[in-house]
Amino acid sequence: MLVQRIDRREWRAHEKLPSIRQLALEMKVHRLTVFKAFQMLKQQNKVYVKDKTGYYVQSGIAPSEFADEPLVNAYPRQNLLSALQSAVVDYHLTQALIDPSLLPNQYFSAYVKKVFDLYPKVLSTYAPVEGDSELRESLARYFARTCGTYVSSEQLLITTGAQQAIHLVAQSFLKPRDTVMLERPSYSAAIDTFRGQGAHIVTVDITESGYDMDAVEAAMRTYKPRLFYINPTFHNPTGAVVPASQRKRLVELADRYRCLIIEDDTYPDIYFGSKPVPPVYTFDTAESVIYIRSFCKYVSPGLRIAAMICPPALMSTLVTAKSLADNGSPLLNQKIFLHYFESERLQQHFDKLRIALQIRKEVMEEELSRTDWQWVSPGGGLNLWVQLPAGQDVSRLLAAALERSVAFVPGSYFDPDNRASTHIRLSYSYLNESRLREGIRRLVEAGNGNS
């Protein structure tokens, strides 16, 4: 209906649309329905968001009798989380992203200059598809130093974020109806990627104590999944860390049942107490693990640098997939990252960042301690996984929170089985302390009116 109204030019180009609340009242629908419609219009490029003040009509929309019929219907794809993250609110608790003011911005212009001085033709050439050789060698040394593993730089593939690595895996190893095993809950965009590839999904639960390894074995034996995608260190969204004994057994099972493990390690350096246990790939002796390590979150999301450690037998398949995706990640980004990564500043940055994030986590926990909501305090990562008490309905809470300009992620977004959830994910990494306090206060107020 909104599409037709835009096509009918009810609002002119660049005119602000009425608020979600107004439209919901006017059209006698729930506010969430309007919110979803706005997200769809945004995806279809019919509206855009400006300065967080609201939704505006895009210019140059040609109305036609087929206005809402694309020339070719796309195969359905979704990215639930990113739709919610683009909601226009003042207090985003949806962003498992680090506050940009905590990142080393002040140094990057110097590194950009240094890179142009050292490699004047850096923008005049493609990078090798598998990644810059200097960066791959540097990362091989880094993994030897930090994980005690010998990894040849030939086994390293640089990707444009962990998200691309997950996508390359899905493209390379899955055909529709192949079985994929996922943790429940699981990182939402990974679920969407595997679903988008037509995979049949089976799940095993992950809790604060890791997996029930007998359940993992039973699932591998019964369903024979081609791969098991895991995020075992400061798991998103639960914050869980899978213990070393389970990591060891997991690689044994993977070898026995011929199931490829895809280990997504996006948060290992964000720990608040002791360092987490070594990655699953370090226990692997049978080349059963592809390891994905992102450096986006806490160095520079904008550079989009991640690395995969690939068993040699799988490397060429992944390099081909990478070449078909983008012919290699931008060389400039890789070189800027390399020079920062090799500097002493990286360690100093980590030390400060861990303290800043721990403080923010504690601020969030302090505010939530006034409620009967429950969570296990994570030893690292960016999120609290909060269990709401009986009587709190998550969608009603989200609607009430959006009305107070606060957004969080409902637990169901992380459920590969699409079951109803009484959990919500609150990220403490994006807002500063005072905004975090205010955001949580508003959320709790929304909850008080909701129960």
Ligand SMILES: Cc1ncc(COP(=O)(O)O)c(C=O)c1O
């Ligand atoms: C578990 C997990 N994997 C992958 C990603 C994507 O990371 P990147 O920015 O490296 O693409 C995220 C981002 O939230 C994540 O939480």
